[in-house]
Amino acid sequence: MKGKTFILALLIIAISWGGNLWFYQSKQLEEPIFLEHFYGGAGVFELYYLTNRGDPARVVSVEFSDGTTLYAESDYYGFPNDNPAYGPDVRSRSTHYLLKKTRFDEQQMRELGVDHEGEATIQFNGGKTITADIGTVESSELSKGNGIFRQQSSSGSSNGRSFRSYTVKEELEIESMSSPFPEVHDDFKMKLYTPSIDSTGTPDGGGPRTYSKELDKGWSEVAGASMKNIDFPIEMERGERIRLTMQEKTDAIRSYSFSIQMEGTTKSGEPFTQNFLVSNDPQFSPEQMELLIERRGSQ
Template sequence: MKGHFFWVALSLIGISWMANSLYAYSKQLDEPIFLDHYIDMAYQDHLYVRFFYLTNKNDTSVINSMNAGDLSAYPEQSNGFFNNTHQIYNHQDFGRYVLRSVDVEFYNPYGDQLDYETTEMDVVFSDGRVVTTPIGHLMTHPLHLNTRPLEQTSSGSNNHNFSQSYYRALEPLTIHSVEHSFKDDLQDDFFIKMNRPKTPLDSKAAEADFLDSMDQEWNDLPGLNLRNVAFPIQLNEHDRISIHSKFPTNSTKVLNVNIYMKGTTESGKDFTTTSGIFTQPYLEKQDVKAIIKAKTKGDTDE
């Protein structure tokens, strides 16, 4: 009788182990899932981008290349050759899933400075898989180096996805617009304020204002939300203006966005002055579950 119970118990253990194994296998991702990236970057000779993706914790593959039309990208350590010697970077661990990142360098084989847009890329992994995956929205454009009539006097950001830049006019000018490339995609996520102090620029006072504002709540910062700003804005020589931008700390998007101030000088020359914000994600388990459900039409109990 004891032997009978032993074999029954052993069978039940085996069945339970098989059920758990099948369940765990059913929750494995068929392929890595890239977060939504909104990247607007200047392209000169090279372009460096960091991508984040979710994958199974037991995934030992690495990315060998990423391709989008005429642009090809390789991990920085690979120097343009396929290899799997670069390291795996796990930013966060979620049990059976991990959040990884890869720093890649884009190359254009034709040597041109491309204006390029893409929402998906072909990703080649070291185990031979080629995955065509949505990555959000990537935009590249040529880097134009020229003298701008708005001088940046200070800038900074903190770990709350908050960034700000201070400028002064080197000559009389008019600002006609302030915008960023993803205003339709990010209208509910990306907030911009403008402030035009009435006091003359003093470097020490500006530095004090800058440091103080980093600790202020968004609603307490001086200035108007961009949607309420009346353009054009006239600036005399030495007048100053500040741009504040904020991205929700609980967002799962990756942001590397430029803010463009466009205008003309008193002499009639067009100009564009650029500031930017970069955010790196920190996910909660519920974020991982929501991303997997949205991108695979499936679900996870992780």
């Protein structure tokens, strides 16, 4: 009887071990999955991708659809780690996956005039090469400051909330605000604050300190009006603050870094442009990783 019990126990252990092994293998990616990127030449260009937790490979170069090739910044890996789950390129980790990013040189992008859309050829350090849709990547010249807007503060939170605040140095009128990637705006909500806008939330009495407190408040408590409801032009007096606040949605699994361009005219009749950087640094939960696989894994 004892022998039969022992054999049954071994059989249960074997079935359990086999089931766990099957489940583990079923969760493994055949190749890395890249996020859809929207890069408009503003901020740092970083390529994000999901890979298996035990995969030590890292991106070394990317060939864009326009024929240009960029190489990853080598000093980013100056302190290698034997465990790939804790390398310098890891942004998030789960039981099965790692979300990694690779940084590229902005000046080199401008010199090459990168203009990419869709599939790119990506090479890894072990020699493996894959083709993947990485979205839209464009380079541009650095915008020169107009001297009219003085940055007061900027901040971000792990909950997807961020803001940028400026003070205007002379009387002006804002006539329009436009984005190079309007399709990305479904990923987040935006509020614009100036004293003349019919605003909800906390009034602009506390400056940067007030803004920081709003990072964790409900969206209805954030000062400003929804970008969708703003009527242009917007008039501003010298010394007044203007702030753009963003709230990223939890199901936003794309990477973006671009500028919303504001255009207008000063009191003296001089036209001006001012860029508001819109960017994120994806850090995914296990649920978001699964969502990424569901949306992009079959591409």
